[in-house]
Amino acid sequence: MIVVTGATGKLGTLVVEGLINQVPVEEIAVVARDAAKARRFGELGVEVRQADYSDPASLADAFREGEKVLLISGSEVGQRVPQHKAVVDAAKSAGVALLAYTSILGGPAADFELAREHQITERYLIDSGIPYVLLRNGWYHEVYTEAIGQALATGGLLTSAAEGAEVASASRADFAAAAVAVLTGDGHANAEYELSGDRAWTFEEFTAEASRQLGKELPLNRVTPEVHRGILEGAGLPGTLVPILVGADDAISRGLLATRTGDLSRLIGRPTTPVAEAIAQGVKSV
Template identity: 45%
Template sequence: MTQPRLLVAAASGQLGRLTVDALLESVPAARIVAGVRNPDGDAAKAFAAKGVEVRKVDYADPAGLAAAFAGIDRLLLISSNAVGARAVQHNNAISAARQAGIKLIAYTSILHADTTPLGLAEEHKLTEAALRQSGVPFALLRNGWYTENYAASIPPALAHGVFLGAAGDGRISGAARADYARAAAAVLASDESQAGHIYELAGDQAFTLTEFAAAIAKASGKPVAYKNLSEPEFKAALVGAGLPEGFAGLLADSDAGAAKDALFDDGKALSRLTGRPTTPFAETIAAAVKG
């Protein structure tokens, strides 16, 4: 029986690269296709050096997507980073996948997409609805928070001795990006049908931002305390740090949601899917501190 060909869209992004690497641990390179916006870029060259076919995949180019998906059996549709344009871009990919006869779309959604209060979820909800209406078999990888999202704020926290946020005492079931990549690879390469599966993916170990700041202090040997702000205050701080207002607003909204445990899940579906414990948040912090 012919083995299915697997395409990872947005493969040059952080999650995409890790997913391709995870697939290569168990799937022959000849069965893997890396979809990238720039086939001449460094990421594309690195994939080709590993024996992985590279195709141009641009969610904003509907005409090119159908050709890019030709001969593909399973597609990992990694959500676009073009917040505000994602629903349209994802629809382009879903339509092209249907036209190409793809037998499974695995889509990276957001934790508890159907019930979460997070503003970031809106385009994910629209994409999930489009998948249901498409007629293409699909699986939902509802990813929780990447621990790296908070680890990105470690340098200013070390510089000022303060880790800012608006999550209060909310519990955050974060996991490393590599954990989510291994889960995506497991679903894409599975010998069992994944159609209709909805995975609520989150870390085994939840943390508060107070605990996160304490772990930064422990790893660095420098004093770092968590300072909780209101949502508007946190947004203003992010804008002051140079973030665009819209993006700062989404991050502040996400922290406000985290304060209500919107980023908490103790189902451990992620570690069951990958067959290994998720990366402890202190480990991600230690690696970030070391640089």
């Protein structure tokens, strides 16, 4: 049995759809905190198990001996260490055969705030003794392409990343395909994959391509980290999130999200999706 947590999210949905195309539905289970959100999968024959990362008791029956599990990192930044530890503990008690985790590009070398919870989770998972796979995901194209409409409405794509800094993003679908490859293939136990796009882009290139596809200018609003912080605070973002977002752009300035190892295209057996294709999707929804 292959079990996917976070299956009701955007990445999880793509993973489950990919699995359904490759293995019998009776061999797939999803873990969702809101079982109603996973009903669509249930109707297709996928087993739906209800559990919340924040509720260890609910996780006690989420996994079974010998299963291959994908832990999709939670979306509640700041709460993820105890949440992920609870999932690892439950997986260990159940005796799962493999636990794959969606971590962050660079792993221990990613020294920025957003990476901290991933680093602690990675260590905890490795120390658990469960055969593991670290899927160290770089940025999704969609982080930027789904924000094109908002960027247009607010005067441009806001960044405090340095001029010329590069991002080697890939599409969510690429990262989902990598997870499917690991869950359906053999020989991945205790592997650490650095997953990113084959090509890196600069913010100048991104906004130029978006402007070309939009038929009007998408300005690049490059600001200092201090100004960036002020704009995000002024927009009402939670105080804890602001340094995380500004810190992520600082990491981009230092090249930490531009790492390219080729692991992603090797795992999925094809080149990663060009950012221009994801921009086209983003432009369609503007």
